[in-house]
Amino acid sequence: MTAPARLTQSRPPAISPSALDSVLGSPRLSELELHALAPISQSRQLPVGAAVFARGQAATHLVAVLSGVVGLGSAGADQQFQLERCVHGPAWLDLSSAWVGAGHAQDARVMQPASVLDLSLDGIRVLLARFPDMRERLLLGLAQTVQSLTGTTHDLMSKDAQKRLATWLLQRSPVQGDNVAMKERKRELAAQLAITPETLSRLLRQLMSAGLIEVKGYSIKLLNLAALQNLASG
Amino acid sequence: MTAPARLTQSRPPAISPSALDSVLGSPRLSELELHALAPISQSRQLPVGAAVFARGQAATHLVAVLSGVVGLGSAGADQQFQLERCVHGPAWLDLSSAWVGAGHAQDARVMQPASVLDLSLDGIRVLLARFPDMRERLLLGLAQTVQSLTGTTHDLMSKDAQKRLATWLLQRSPVQGDNVAMKERKRELAAQLAITPETLSRLLRQLMSAGLIEVKGYSIKLLNLAALQNLASG
DNA sequence: CGAACCCTTGATACGCTTCAACAAGAGTGG
């Protein structure tokens, strides 16, 4: 039973265009677009625990995670970090703060060695004028974030912990009998579900003894998909 | 002690450009822009209880509330409506669903007689090409929605009911000794705070007997701002 | 007047957290 990968060495600093493609969505970036993006973007390789940005800090760039994992939340006083959401690269990390111009709304900490990309807002504005596609990409990215957050608040407001866990399991793999490999610590999963690690442990055991899932370390097998769906949406 | 205004007659169907201005944000819309918006927009006058849109319904328009109040949430089986968020016009109602193209994510019900505006997505795309300002308006609107939702989820994940109530009070009026006039029913406020009306009643009484506020029907006077801030952020 | 709301208050129940103790690796150094 090994914990999820947690490399302590930073990866080679490759700024792969394929990761950029994944962040910006379809259609694929043209050569022209890639060429225009290069001068306005800057990438950083960050080790575990590093702060990508801090709450309140001026947001002059759009921020994306090319690879690795970055957590969003609020940093407490003494080195502790209250995790709220995990972003697995390649994906947007903070697409909204820069537009609002009131600084980042959350703290961001590297959970697994990450390659982070900063896109200058001014540069993006120029691209928006030149490339109609780019408008769609950004608007779609923001819109998807809104939908995702809307779903999260809905879950928090109207589902109990068990329902949220079932929802999470199904979202990770809606395939009967499939083995869901956890990419994060149980502690971090618990944080995202807004429960304590203790409660998560009890809930997993509960679902297990009800025959809905089978837990082996960091791998969870879904045994009864219908029952899980019933739980999640009931 | 009178309840918040709840007109049963619909207002005159005025499509005021000033309301449109408020929705789309600064800078003010130019004559050209207003002229271009007219053919792609359509307004509806809706009575209390009417559905503005339903969950899953195809979203081909951006939706804004010009005046009145519309609630977002999920409609249950038998006429009941689980309220999650209230939108007071003039403001955007659903700026995200149309871009994603997967239908509306929530149900929307009129809480107080409202004038609702639908903006055709295709029409908007044309405007985005013609007016650089319009890009900023939409991106800013989406970005602000993201920030607002992020704040909401943060509150739900890490604050108890009392803290959320204090936060709400301060957000409504950060002025010492000011009288906050509730625009909604207490039942609806409770729904937005993700608590039951009973709990809200108890919390208000609790804050009142602690000398932090003074409650008179639908008007709340903030007596001790510092203590409230301490509560909200602690 | 009665009916239909809305808010309040009290008693009770349940879900989840908190605190404490413990087991099972993983890394470290003798």
Added chain:
DNA sequence: CCACTCTTGTTGAAGCGTATCAAGGGTTCG
């Protein structure tokens, strides 16, 4: 190799916060 520590997850007992259920009072309206 073993002893040591650090981290992670598990389990149990107790307590807090909020929901639920039931009852009653205040308005408004037919």
